[in-house]
Amino acid sequence: RVIKLKNNYRSTQIITEASKFLIKNNRKRIDKDLVSVGKEGDPIMLFQAKDAQDEADFVAEEIENMIKDKEYVYKDFAVLYRTNFQSRAFEEAFLRRGLPFKIIGGIGFYRRKEIKDILSYLRFIVNPSDAISLQRITNISDTTFSKIAPYLTEISDAEDCKSVINNIKGIAKVTKNKLIKVFELRKSILPHIEEKRVYPIVGRVIRESGYIDILKKDDMYETRLENVEEFLRACQEFDKKEQGDLFLFLEEISLYTDLDVTNPDEDVVPIMTFHSSKGLEFRVVFIVGVEEGLIPHARSIESIEELEEERRLFYVAMTRAQELLYITYAFRRNIYGNTLFTQRSRFLDEIPKRYIKNITERDSKFIDK
Incomplete structure (x- = not known):
């Protein structure tokens, strides 16, 4: 009935x-x-x-x-x-x-995994001593990374990385290769970071890092890819509006990542998908x-x-x-x-x-x- x-x-x-x-x-x-x-x-x-x-x-x-x-x-x-x-x-x-x-049923755009990953690449390129960003993009364990972190100030490119890492005991070959690869990526991108267009730089980072291939292994690939594409749109909007370099772009993004309303008891505007709005x-x-x-x-x-x-x-x-x-x-x-x-x-x-x-x-x- x-x-x-x-x-x-x-x-x-x-x-x-x-x-x-x-x-x-x-x-x-x-x-x-x-x-x-x-x-x-x-x-x-x-x-x-x-x-x-x-x-x-x-x-x-x-x-x-x-x-x-x-x-x-x-x-x-x-x-x-x-x-x-x-x-x-x-x-x-x-x-x-x-x-x-408040984002309901999800997390803020700039706090999503794939966006934090790309920002970590960009922050590392600007500052190779940024241990948090480097560990995130290489996914090296805390135990192993604790052996590497004290030497980061001595490394600025792939050649430095090879010579320094080879002198650290207990670092597996696969870990060394990860580190060398990201420093080679930084060397490739570095000549462009003061250019007044961010979109081509970010596109190059995504392409040369093979990040899309990494995402393809994720169960949420399509959703994460949509967010990456939206991040690229944010880069284009920045280029059109600000005409600034990568440093200025990261400063502006930090304003969005540092501010986040999460207290459910506060008087806030809920932002959500259709699915999350049911009931x-x-x-x-x-x-x-x-x-x-x-x-x-x-x-x-x-x-x-x-x-x-x-x-x-x-x-x-x-x-x-x-x-x-x-x-x-x-x-x-x-x-x-x-x-x-x-x-x-x-x-x-x-x-x-x-x-x-x-x-x-x-x-x-x-x-x-």
Whole structure:
């Protein structure tokens, strides 16, 4: 026996009706006619950003404006996205403005393993005496590394490494080869570190270190690869904005890695994937990156079953909103090093236009207070 729950006590009538029209396009579902017992509510606000950074700035500014009106606190909001790599732009936008946030169901972008690995390569290239970074990228045990660390100040290149390491007792050949390899990498990259473009340097480090091949052995390869690609996009944005060298880039990144809101008792904006949002509810929800290839995800487009699962995820995200729902997408995104023009998600066309209000200005304070 199937019991159908028809009353929606969470969302406004508009959000409930709009999400109902969306999910009706799934063939494999329990047919239930949800009815909101709440007020009619405001229309869904749809915003097209210029790019990922503009999208994140818009969300941050909207939250700032609504907080200033003193009708909301930070934990009333939520930012939801389909894929983990999308968090980076929002983390940076929030940190620049001093908006408190917390990554739910995951960790901050710059604290993810693959990003810390790449940063360790870069920090080692800048400073070969950085023992923490060197141990991370070589994965040498604490016991063995404790024998090597005192001699790091004597090593600046592969030749130094060979002569110094050979005089240390108890170092296995495989460990020596690891160390020589990273010092050879440093020698290759070193002539370029003062150039005013970081993206080519980071790309070269990833390529010459064989880091992608290392990632292929990881069970989370696809997710980690997406994060590496997002890091490269961050490098391109830095080159466009700052035109600084690797030293300045690492200084800026340190601002994002040193600041992190993790106390669950604090008043913070939760940032999370659609999956992590299940069972939660917020007064105001921002669903971001609503574009073909992201939602529905590129890997799900060819399968009807997987496409329906993507639609169900989007439905879950929509129905997390109690009072206000924002949906955003970008006109263009930087993908695989190329700027591509995007197409908004097909799911938006499944929502009747009468439930949507397009936002054309950055300040969308059209809501009657």
